[in-house]
Amino acid sequence: MNRRTLLSVAGGGIALTVAGSTNSFVTNTPRYSDYVDIPERNISNPYGKQKLTVQLSQQSESQYDAFVLTRQALDYWEEYSEKFAGYPIIYNLSHNHDTPDVLIRFVDSIEECGSDSTDNKNITGCADLVKDVDLIITPVTAHVITGRGRDETLRTLIHEIGHTLGLTHHDEPANFMSNDASSV
Ligand SMILES: [Zn+2]
Numbered sequence: 001m002n003r004r005t006l007l008s009v010a011g012g013g014i015a016l017t018v019a020g021s022t023n024s025f026v027t028n029t030p031r032y033s034d035y036v037d038i039p040e041r042n043i044s045n046p047y048g049k050q051k052l053t054v055q056l057s058q059q060s061e062s063q064y065d066a067f068v069l070t071r072q073a074l075d076y077w078e079e080y081s082e083k084f085a086g087y088p089i090i091y092n093l094s095h096n097h098d099t100p101d102v103l104i105r106f107v108d109s110i111e112e113c114g115s116d117s118t119d120n121k122n123i124t125g126c127a128d129l130v131k132d133v134d135l136i137i138t139p140v141t142a143h144v145i146t147g148r149g150r151d152e153t154l155r156t157l158i159h160e161i162g163h164t165l166g167l168t169h170h171d172e173p174a175n176f177m178s179n180d181a182s183s184v
Helices: 003-009 066-084 150-164
Strands: 013-018 051-058 090-094 102-107 123-129 140-145
Touching (some): 051 066
Parallel strands (some): 051 090
Antiparallel strands (some): 123 140
């Protein structure tokens, strides 16, 4: 598929994450060399700046350190955003930003994701899909449910942050961005 065609027709939206991947995070961390065939992307940064502030909001207690896990996911995208999203990004994570660009909320459950009701109990996350500067309403928000294992939560974080970079379920890295159980 031609990426530029895909991007030109894809608008903003909401994207779900559903649990159920049979692959674990640890064994499937992509390596740069796995993706040498991906064509060069020349995508302008929809945020209009390379350095984004990220606020972590913990509405729900987790058994792991949510801050450390979130930072790990952001580190992943600092390394791979230019390759996969088409533009480099740097994240400044804090619990307290006045006007964050991105808000990551850990919650008990997700009842609704955009206009889609979420009867599916396997949903682990929901995020704004950022495609166009005109469609950005800050803070761009990603929800991640607590109560899952550490690796699955990290995978969900990487997936949802990928959506905030404009990546869909059809984009690489497929081991993080694909979604077998939902195409929303
Ligand atoms: Zn998704």
